[in-house]
Amino acid sequence: MVSAKAPKHVHYSSSGNLNYRVAASVAQKNTGHRYLVNVNKKLGLSPGYHTQRLARLRDYQRSKQRALATTRAFKRKRLEKKAKMHKKLASAEVREGVSYQTGCSLDAAISDDIQSIPAPVITPEYLPLEPKTLNDSCMTYFDVETTGLCRDSHIIQLSAVNSQNTKFNRYIKPARPILPQASEVTGLKFQNGKMYHHDREVQSIGIPNAFKHFYSLSEMDS
Incomplete structure (x- = not known):
C-alpha cells in the first residue's frame, strides 16, 4: 500500500510530501478509502460527489475481498498455488543446480581469519580403462520414469539391461498422482489402482x- 503511494522508482525521500504519503497509507489501512472524505470534511472542504462515490466503491470491494479470503475455497486455492510454486522452484533446482538454493554463494570452507594462502589442490589423474578391463567388467544400465520433476517424485517405471543382455522392466504403483506433463512424455497413467501405458493396462507392483x-538382476551380472 505504501509502495503504491510512494513508489521506489520515484525519489520521494528528500521531498516534504513523503510523510503525507506514508500517513495516507496508514489512514487507508486503518479506516479504508473514506479517510480522504473525512480529511476533507475536517478541513471544511467538500469531498465532492465522485470522491465519495469512489471511496464507497473501494471500501465495498475491500470488504468483499476480505470476506472472500476467509472462505474455504479461497484458502484451498491459495494452498494449491503455494504448492505449485514450490514444485516449480524444486524443478528449477533439479535442472539448474545450486543457483536456486539458499546461500549458494556462501562457502563454509572459507574463513575470515585465514592467515596463509592454502596449497593448491592437485587434481587427480584418471587413467582410461583398457578395452580388456571394460569387457571384463560387470555393468547394468538402468533408466527410470517418475511422476514429475520434483525431488520428491515417485518412480513409476524401472527398466534395465545388464552386460549379459538380460532385460528388466517393471511398472511401479506410485503413492502420489502422476503430473499431466509427465504422462504426456511417458504415456503412463495411474487410475483406480491400475497402471496404463498408452491407454493399455499393464501389470504394476510396489x-x-x-x-x-x-537387485537380483545385478547379482546375476556380478
Missing part, C-alpha cells in the same frame, strides 16, 4: 518388490 527384482 516399489519394494521392484527393487528386489532389480
Whole structure:
C-alpha cells in the first residue's frame, strides 16, 4: 500500500510530501478509502460527489475481498498455488543446480581469519580403462520414469539391461498422482489402482518388490 503511494522508482525521500504519503497509507489501512472524505470534511472542504462515490466503491470491494479470503475455497486455492510454486522452484533446482538454493554463494570452507594462502589442490589423474578391463567388467544400465520433476517424485517405471543382455522392466504403483506433463512424455497413467501405458493396462507392483527384482538382476551380472 505504501509502495503504491510512494513508489521506489520515484525519489520521494528528500521531498516534504513523503510523510503525507506514508500517513495516507496508514489512514487507508486503518479506516479504508473514506479517510480522504473525512480529511476533507475536517478541513471544511467538500469531498465532492465522485470522491465519495469512489471511496464507497473501494471500501465495498475491500470488504468483499476480505470476506472472500476467509472462505474455504479461497484458502484451498491459495494452498494449491503455494504448492505449485514450490514444485516449480524444486524443478528449477533439479535442472539448474545450486543457483536456486539458499546461500549458494556462501562457502563454509572459507574463513575470515585465514592467515596463509592454502596449497593448491592437485587434481587427480584418471587413467582410461583398457578395452580388456571394460569387457571384463560387470555393468547394468538402468533408466527410470517418475511422476514429475520434483525431488520428491515417485518412480513409476524401472527398466534395465545388464552386460549379459538380460532385460528388466517393471511398472511401479506410485503413492502420489502422476503430473499431466509427465504422462504426456511417458504415456503412463495411474487410475483406480491400475497402471496404463498408452491407454493399455499393464501389470504394476510396489516399489519394494521392484527393487528386489532389480537387485537380483545385478547379482546375476556380478
